[in-house]
Amino acid sequence: MPYSLTDKLVIGISSRALFDLEHENRLFDAQGVEAFSCYQREHEDEPLRPGTAFPLVQALLGLNALLPERRIEVVVISRNSPDTGLRAFNAIEAHGLAIERAAFTGGAHSLVGYLKAFDVDLFLSRNPGDVQEAIDHGVAAALLYDPPADFRAPAGQIRIAFDGDAVLFSPESERIYKTQGLEAFIAHERLHRHDAMAEGPFAKLLMRLSALQREFAAGTCPVRIAIVTARSSPAHARVIHTLRDWGVNVDEAFFLGGAPKETVLAAFGAQMFFDDQDSHVRPASGHVPAGIVPYAGGRLLPQGEAAPLADGAQPPAR
Numbered sequence: 001m002p003y004s005l006t007d008k009l010v011i012g013i014s015s016r017a018l019f020d021l022e023h024e025n026r027l028f029d030a031q032g033v034e035a036f037s038c039y040q041r042e043h044e045d046e047p048l049r050p051g052t053a054f055p056l057v058q059a060l061l062g063l064n065a066l067l068p069e070r071r072i073e074v075v076v077i078s079r080n081s082p083d084t085g086l087r088a089f090n091a092i093e094a095h096g097l098a099i100e101r102a103a104f105t106g107g108a109h110s111l112v113g114y115l116k117a118f119d120v121d122l123f124l125s126r127n128p129g130d131v132q133e134a135i136d137h138g139v140a141a142a143l144l145y146d147p148p149a150d151f152r153a154p155a156g157q158i159r160i161a162f163d164g165d166a167v168l169f170s171p172e173s174e175r176i177y178k179t180q181g182l183e184a185f186i187a188h189e190r191l192h193r194h195d196a197m198a199e200g201p202f203a204k205l206l207m208r209l210s211a212l213q214r215e216f217a218a219g220t221c222p223v224r225i226a227i228v229t230a231r232s233s234p235a236h237a238r239v240i241h242t243l244r245d246w247g248v249n250v251d252e253a254f255f256l257g258g259a260p261k262e263t264v265l266a267a268f269g270a271q272m273f274f275d276d277q278d279s280h281v282r283p284a285s286g287h288v289p290a291g292i293v294p295y296a297g298g299r300l301l302p303q304g305e306a307a308p309l310a311d312g313a314q315p316p317a318r
Helices: 022-031 035-043 054-066 082-094 112-117 128-138 173-180 180-189 201-212 236-246 261-266 276-283
Strands: 009-013 072-078 101-102 123-127 141-143 157-160 224-229 252-253 272-273 291-292
Touching: 009 201, 022 035, 035 082, 054 072, 054 157, 072 082, 082 101, 082 291, 112 128, 112 157, 123 128, 128 224, 141 180, 157 261, 173 180, 201 236, 224 261, 236 252, 261 272, 261 276, 272 276, 276 291
Parallel strands: 009 072, 009 123, 072 101, 123 141, 157 224, 157 272, 224 252, 272 291
Antiparallel strands: 141 291
């Protein structure tokens, strides 16, 4: 029978997100595809250093050894040609990563069809256009920032941190905050504190991870999930009620109310942090691997619609 990916957690990843290919990318931008191709062939047996997503991918693949059957699949989905893609597969072998599947599309106009063909649950890339298109077509995706210089992944652990609004949850509440201000946001969340929020782009990924956690006996699961949000009391209650409605238990939750996210993320030891705002992702990326989740269509608000400030203040974005 053909091998099915439908019951697996499938991570789609570009070769540049998995390995440090920034020099090669600059060469491509400056001199074009022919110079890039020649360089890749000439250096295809040279080792590649880990990229931003490497710690997460390595940890997730290691989880397969603890499960009765293989549940995690990582698929390289790249705009490289099959010829230049050989360097990525050589690096995969050199690092001992159990990655068997790849799509080298040779500069295909769109990757979305391939993401869906492989049943991808999460796509990680350094290409803004590919990430935006994936989000616009209902695939959870994040644009990765440069990796932190001194990050050390926690041994034997998988730690993933999510922002709430516009990542796990729909952007509805964030849109109210942006268009009507903080007081309207708080009033709305207090009124709807027992109503589950609609799913955001990463909701199904969270549910997949939660299902994996349930395969382990209590106290033995190496996967830890955290929500790190700028929400604070009383807006925290709706998050809890939403998770209950989804049947999801997260291990840790931080309702920061404007306190910096990066220090909490460093203490948590996240192998990846997902947020919808550069003002959170950029400082976090100096401490932990991090990626930004774009809004569907590329923006939260219609073009030209301004967000008012409440009493001259500028509270932190959700």
